[in-house]
Amino acid sequence: MEQSKIRNVAIIAHVDHGKTTLVDQLFKHSGMFRDNQEVSERLMDSMDLERERGITITAKNGSYQYQDYLINIIDTPGHADFGGQVERVLRMADGALLLVDAQEGPMPQTYFVLKKALENNLPVIVVINKIDKPAARCEWVVDQVFDLFVKLNAPDDILDFSVVYTSAKEGFSLLDPEDKIEDGGSMHHVSQMIVDHTPAPSGSPDEPLQMQVGTIDYSPYLGRLGIGKVVNGTMKINQPIVVARRDGSIKPVRISKIFCFESDGKVAVESAGVGQIVAIAGMEDVMVGVTFTDPENPRPLPLITIDPPTISMNFIPNDSPFAGKEGKYVTSRHIGDRLQREILADVALQYEPLKDAVGFKVSGRGELHLSILIEKMRREGYELQVTRPQVILKEENGQTFEPYEKLTVDVDEQFQGPVIEKLGKLKGQLEEMGTETGMVRMVFNIPTRGLLGYRSEFMTDTRGMGMMSYVFSEYGPYAGEIVNRVNGVLVVKEACTAVAYALFNLQDRGKMFVKPGAPLYQGQIVGEHARPADLVVNPAKGKKLTNMRASGSDEAVILIPPVAMTLEDCIAYINDDELVEVTPQSIRLRKKPGIRIRG
Numbered sequence: 001m002e003q004s005k006i007r008n009v010a011i012i013a014h015v016d017h018g019k020t021t022l023v024d025q026l027f028k029h030s031g032m033f034r035d036n037q038e039v040s041e042r043l044m045d046s047m048d049l050e051r052e053r054g055i056t057i058t059a060k061n062g063s064y065q066y067q068d069y070l071i072n073i074i075d076t077p078g079h080a081d082f083g084g085q086v087e088r089v090l091r092m093a094d095g096a097l098l099l100v101d102a103q104e105g106p107m108p109q110t111y112f113v114l115k116k117a118l119e120n121n122l123p124v125i126v127v128i129n130k131i132d133k134p135a136a137r138c139e140w141v142v143d144q145v146f147d148l149f150v151k152l153n154a155p156d157d158i159l160d161f162s163v164v165y166t167s168a169k170e171g172f173s174l175l176d177p178e179d180k181i182e183d184g185g186s187m188h189h190v191s192q193m194i195v196d197h198t199p200a201p202s203g204s205p206d207e208p209l210q211m212q213v214g215t216i217d218y219s220p221y222l223g224r225l226g227i228g229k230v231v232n233g234t235m236k237i238n239q240p241i242v243v244a245r246r247d248g249s250i251k252p253v254r255i256s257k258i259f260c261f262e263s264d265g266k267v268a269v270e271s272a273g274v275g276q277i278v279a280i281a282g283m284e285d286v287m288v289g290v291t292f293t294d295p296e297n298p299r300p301l302p303l304i305t306i307d308p309p310t311i312s313m314n315f316i317p318n319d320s321p322f323a324g325k326e327g328k329y330v331t332s333r334h335i336g337d338r339l340q341r342e343i344l345a346d347v348a349l350q351y352e353p354l355k356d357a358v359g360f361k362v363s364g365r366g367e368l369h370l371s372i373l374i375e376k377m378r379r380e381g382y383e384l385q386v387t388r389p390q391v392i393l394k395e396e397n398g399q400t401f402e403p404y405e406k407l408t409v410d411v412d413e414q415f416q417g418p419v420i421e422k423l424g425k426l427k428g429q430l431e432e433m434g435t436e437t438g439m440v441r442m443v444f445n446i447p448t449r450g451l452l453g454y455r456s457e458f459m460t461d462t463r464g465m466g467m468m469s470y471v472f473s474e475y476g477p478y479a480g481e482i483v484n485r486v487n488g489v490l491v492v493k494e495a496c497t498a499v500a501y502a503l504f505n506l507q508d509r510g511k512m513f514v515k516p517g518a519p520l521y522q523g524q525i526v527g528e529h530a531r532p533a534d535l536v537v538n539p540a541k542g543k544k545l546t547n548m549r550a551s552g553s554d555e556a557v558i559l560i561p562p563v564a565m566t567l568e569d570c571i572a573y574i575n576d577d578e579l580v581e582v583t584p585q586s587i588r589l590r591k592k593p594g595i596r597i598r599g
Helices: 019-029 048-053 080-092 108-119 138-151 188-197 332-345 367-379 413-425 454-461 500-509 567-573
Strands: 006-013 060-066 069-075 095-101 124-129 162-167 172-174 210-219 223-232 240-244 250-254 257-262 265-269 277-281 291-293 311-317 350-353 360-364 384-386 394-396 399-412 429-436 439-447 467-477 489-492 510-512 524-529 535-537 578-582 587-591
Touching (some): 006 019, 006 108, 006 124, 006 188, 019 060, 019 069, 060 188, 069 080, 069 188, 080 108, 080 210, 080 223, 095 108, 095 138, 095 188, 108 124, 108 138, 108 467, 124 138, 124 188, 172 188, 210 277, 311 367, 332 350, 332 360, 332 367, 360 367, 367 384, 367 578, 399 413, 413 429, 413 439, 413 454, 439 467, 454 567, 500 524, 500 535, 524 535, 567 578, 567 587
Parallel strands (some): 006 069, 006 095, 060 257, 095 124, 489 535
Antiparallel strands (some): 060 069, 162 172, 210 223, 223 277, 240 250, 257 265, 257 277, 311 360, 311 384, 384 578, 394 399, 399 439, 399 467, 429 439, 489 524, 510 524, 524 587
């Protein structure tokens, strides 16, 4: 493929703004698939977790042919917790599509990824998606995008951005939202905009080889694959090259296989030139950030800088009475091996053994980052316990600093009072507020600690109609004590099986987390107490039987359904003296062994 006919473009978007659906449509409209070929929804969200949650976790690559151009699509994660992925994959791109919802406008996660793209001097094409929404407001969104570019100090040439309007769901694109859709619509305008406004890859095939690994993939047949863009030179099978590592050392290696990307799959090739995004096999210890270069004239590329982790949790082996009953991998060694595999591909993740206990301290970019890892381990058969998330503090000149988040909330006007009051108690500072068609948008600067577990309260306060999103802002002065949970919990007195009659009588004491028939153990948390103190309960206490007949009918046992809690809910809910027990089949809350119940 000629270098001048290649376009490498990254897609930047907030969670759920239609990014992966847009990629699906670009692939389908390029004619890659036969008319009778069945194509799955959200092609690039290949991980089960991604399809379920509707978010992109791991950056992926795909490509399609448009006229005589090869367009490589780089699908970046839309959540700042996976920012480690974002920073690496943007190195492969020569331009970016900024995808924005036609109703919501640019959101905080968009700020984060866009800022990274501007730092890499990438030209940006703005795609206003979901213009078929009844509440779409395209002009307002374009103005908001312009204001965002100005706020991020974008250079003048990038401020004069091109705009294309789409509905990825319906499969059409327009240069003006008032234009008519022709012949059922197509994504032609998006592809043409990429060709016209994204430069061809720079670099020379005559220079010494340079290719930096941006992401890692794994094949059961080929082992670890290093994925990156050929910056200079040409890469061939069996070519002797050297790997310039992060520590400055150099190791000679030989390439056994080279793959280029086609649609959402890989195709083996003999060689690859400047600008092509490739996956190479042959090195089991390949790491993110290393440079493959010429042995006679090695030229390592600059190392990738990664924002530091802000949240840590302890991963420890399960020692509950039910330990080992549901999981396949249960020991500390199993957990350590799995974490070691994870950090090979995820450079934003760190871990270290605990000094005073068996287990590991795992640090990441946020609650979602770590909870996704726990969920992946759980589905792979791991059994473990995790502690409450702790923010990572810094000490400078005798002063303590903690991470702060930039929180954006969109709520109905009637809910703004309770939201402001609640966030004020969590040390949030209101920085911006604006009203648009009955909705209020507020921007807060708030300590990360204040947001732990806040999402469920926010949804309750706004009756499920509010939207909130946040992104790491900076380290600021420690804000003092923050109380995230006021209520105590209901703790099981001894091992038993939950009985409906007992749970019915406990409903007056608080909310229940378990159903009748659930096996329980001493110290397990079965509900939330209505008061601040913890309460020891007996969920197996049945009704006393007598030989006396009741004059009327027996009181009917009517149970309120238990509170359904996801893994994220559980992690955010617990206090410092509590644990979340995670197995392939169950998620349980418990008190730490030996902890005296606060009453």
